[in-house]
Amino acid sequence: MSATDSYLGLRAFADELARCGLREACTSPGSRSTPLVLSLAREPRIRATSHLDERCGAFFALGLAKTSGRPVALACTSGTAAANYAPAVIEAHEARVPLLVLTADRPPELRDLGAGQTVDQVKLYGSAAKWYLEVDDRPAAPERLRWLRQLACRAFWTALEGRPGPVHLNFALREPLVLDEPLPAEEPGGGGREGGRPWLARPAVRTEPGPRTIDALAADLAARPRAVLIAGRAERDPMLGAGLAEFAERAAIPLLAEPLSGARRGPAAIAHYDALLRDDGFAGAHVPDLVLRVGDLPTSKPLRQWLHGMRSAVQVAFDPENAWQDPAGAVATIVGADPRATLTTVSGRLEPRRDRGWLDAWRRADHAAAGAIAATLEPAPLSEPKLAAELGARLAAATTLVVASSMPIRDVETFFPVRDDAPRVLSNRGANGIDGTVSTAFGTAAAAHGPVVLLIGDVALAHDVGGLLAATRLGLRLTIVLIDNDGGGIFNFLPVSREGADFERHVATPHGLDFAHAAALYGCGYERAADVDGLRAALDRAEAAERTTIVAVRTDREANVALHRELWQAVAAAVG
Numbered sequence: 001m002s003a004t005d006s007y008l009g010l011r012a013f014a015d016e017l018a019r020c021g022l023r024e025a026c027t028s029p030g031s032r033s034t035p036l037v038l039s040l041a042r043e044p045r046i047r048a049t050s051h052l053d054e055r056c057g058a059f060f061a062l063g064l065a066k067t068s069g070r071p072v073a074l075a076c077t078s079g080t081a082a083a084n085y086a087p088a089v090i091e092a093h094e095a096r097v098p099l100l101v102l103t104a105d106r107p108p109e110l111r112d113l114g115a116g117q118t119v120d121q122v123k124l125y126g127s128a129a130k131w132y133l134e135v136d137d138r139p140a141a142p143e144r145l146r147w148l149r150q151l152a153c154r155a156f157w158t159a160l161e162g163r164p165g166p167v168h169l170n171f172a173l174r175e176p177l178v179l180d181e182p183l184p185a186e187e188p189g190g191g192g193r194e195g196g197r198p199w200l201a202r203p204a205v206r207t208e209p210g211p212r213t214i215d216a217l218a219a220d221l222a223a224r225p226r227a228v229l230i231a232g233r234a235e236r237d238p239m240l241g242a243g244l245a246e247f248a249e250r251a252a253i254p255l256l257a258e259p260l261s262g263a264r265r266g267p268a269a270i271a272h273y274d275a276l277l278r279d280d281g282f283a284g285a286h287v288p289d290l291v292l293r294v295g296d297l298p299t300s301k302p303l304r305q306w307l308h309g310m311r312s313a314v315q316v317a318f319d320p321e322n323a324w325q326d327p328a329g330a331v332a333t334i335v336g337a338d339p340r341a342t343l344t345t346v347s348g349r350l351e352p353r354r355d356r357g358w359l360d361a362w363r364r365a366d367h368a369a370a371g372a373i374a375a376t377l378e379p380a381p382l383s384e385p386k387l388a389a390e391l392g393a394r395l396a397a398a399t400t401l402v403v404a405s406s407m408p409i410r411d412v413e414t415f416f417p418v419r420d421d422a423p424r425v426l427s428n429r430g431a432n433g434i435d436g437t438v439s440t441a442f443g444t445a446a447a448a449h450g451p452v453v454l455l456i457g458d459v460a461l462a463h464d465v466g467g468l469l470a471a472t473r474l475g476l477r478l479t480i481v482l483i484d485n486d487g488g489g490i491f492n493f494l495p496v497s498r499e500g501a502d503f504e505r506h507v508a509t510p511h512g513l514d515f516a517h518a519a520a521l522y523g524c525g526y527e528r529a530a531d532v533d534g535l536r537a538a539l540d541r542a543e544a545a546e547r548t549t550i551v552a553v554r555t556d557r558e559a560n561v562a563l564h565r566e567l568w569q570a571v572a573a574a575v576g
């Protein structure tokens with residue numbers, strides 16, 4: 001077997017991925033992966049970005065795939081290189097993001113014999129990979145090339161369709177790994193199908209609801225007027241948020257939408273449900289009799305507990321991707337049809353004059369909560385909640401906001417206003433990791449049409465500080481809003497915070513890092529903002545800058561807990 005055979009096969013494979021619609025590949029360096037990486041890089045319809053750290057590369061691919069909605073290919077060498085993909089592959093599985101993970105490996109005759117950089121890569125990502133296949137290295141006969149074309153299509157469509165997720169192909173590659181003659185233009189067997197069509201097309205399926213589903217939902221809504229619509233993270237259908245808002249308004253039911261749903265909009269949206277539901281009096285007096293759930297469960301713990309504690313409410317989940325978002329076993333019906341299509345049809349069946357008293361009660365409470373929050377934050381210095389509220393009010397509709405796990409995503413959920421022109425909000429909430437956040441945001445920046453802002457804590461930034469390399473190496477621009485409370489501020493809310501020095505050292509993990517040095521190392525701008533005016537000016541400058549800028553806001557973990565408690569009390573008093 002010659003290198004020409006390997007390259008002919010991989011050229012057909014890459015051509016077929018491009019025909020399916022793949023546009024992005026993230027490569028990492030190595031020797032065994034050379035034919036794989038060069039074949040992707042040389043396919044003109046694919047943009048191949050290079051990442052020297054596979055963990056960063058995989059999270060970058062995740063951000064690209066989330067933002068674009070298309071599968072993204074990853075290619076790396078053998079050994080621990082491939083293992084470094086694992087966190088992003090797990091997140092992609094949990095969050096249902098399509099990835100094509102292409103790892104290079106030794107052929108069977110070199111495995112488990114002490115050959116260099118060889119580890120067991122068979123099913124390396126376990127159940128996180130939706131589909132796994134060993135791909136051997138074979139002479140480029142016509143039937144082999146036809147199989148590789150079919151394989152590329154199958155991998156692409158498998159990652160994208162049904163429940164999207166990562167597909168792992170492990171390529172055994174034999175030496176020589178580089179060509180010693182030009183690759184012939186002709187492909188044995190004649191190449192792909194006419195007209196640039198993929199070998200195998202798989203038109204997307206949108207599951208329309210059946211008449212019985214519609215009848216049942218319409219009957220539920222008629223019989224149970226105290227309904228709520230809960231919307232959590234849903235990244236696939238860009239029209240879903242507006243569709244849910246329209247339905248909630250027509251049905252006159254409160255819409256409790258996490259910003260990750262894109263549905264915190266329209267007159268039925270309730271922005272401050274997290275703060276409202278912390279008040280037992282409010283939560284108890286506003287128990288619904290029907291709950292419609294779309295997308296992931298929102299992050300809010302009070303919301304989750306409220307949903308879990310309901311005995312009499314009928315809970316209906318829309319789950320076209322078979323994701324089973326119901327840890328408490330509260331859901332009575334799962335509708336597998338597309339939620340937007342279903343609710344649009346149901347809204348045609350609603351009684352024309354539904355009572356608006358239930359929705360109005362929620363809206364009055366939300367209004368009161370917003371007033372209490374503003375009155376508490378207004379006179380106080382710049383804080384974590386104020387920062388979230390400020391971003392919620394200021395970011396333009398064309399912006400994409402990437403939010404780190406821990407307190408940033410919670411503050412965005414609690415303090416973002418209702419806005420019809422809200423920015424798109426993305427977050428790695430499949431597995432809730434704080435890892436790979438910077439890289440995910442750069443991947444988003446590579447795919448988004450408008451500016452990208454990252455809201456991140458200091459521990460999460462320290463965790464993926466190497467991701468900053470994309471700023472200069474790939475020439476990508478982000479505004480990074482860093483909340484630096486020198487440790488994991490989220491843990492100060494927990495009982496473990498009473499454990500003194502052990503808590504500080506092993507849980508809060510203060511590090512004392514000055515991220516100005518990280519900014520300097522990675523060629524980024526750096527500014528500190530001490531108050532709201534300073535923050536606004538710094539954000540203006542960062543957004544106009546040609547390079548990535550870190551805008552750092554220093555906060556105090558204990559004061560942050562006290563402020564959150566003060567805010568929750570103020571909301572409770574306002575609605576009590």
Ligand SMILES: Cc1ncc(C[n+]2csc(CCOP(=O)(O)OP(=O)(O)O)c2C)c(N)n1
Pocket residue numbers: 404405406407408432433434435456457458459460461485487488489490491
């Ligand atoms: C990879 C990973 N490791 C550990 C955790 C547990 N964890 C959750 S939040 C957090 C601290 C995050 O700190 P920071 O980013 O500074 O945000 P803050 O809590 O201060 O808002 C940690 C370590 C996690 N979610 N993911």
Ligand SMILES: [Mg+2]
Pocket residue numbers: 457458459483484485486487488489
């Ligand atoms: Mg922190």
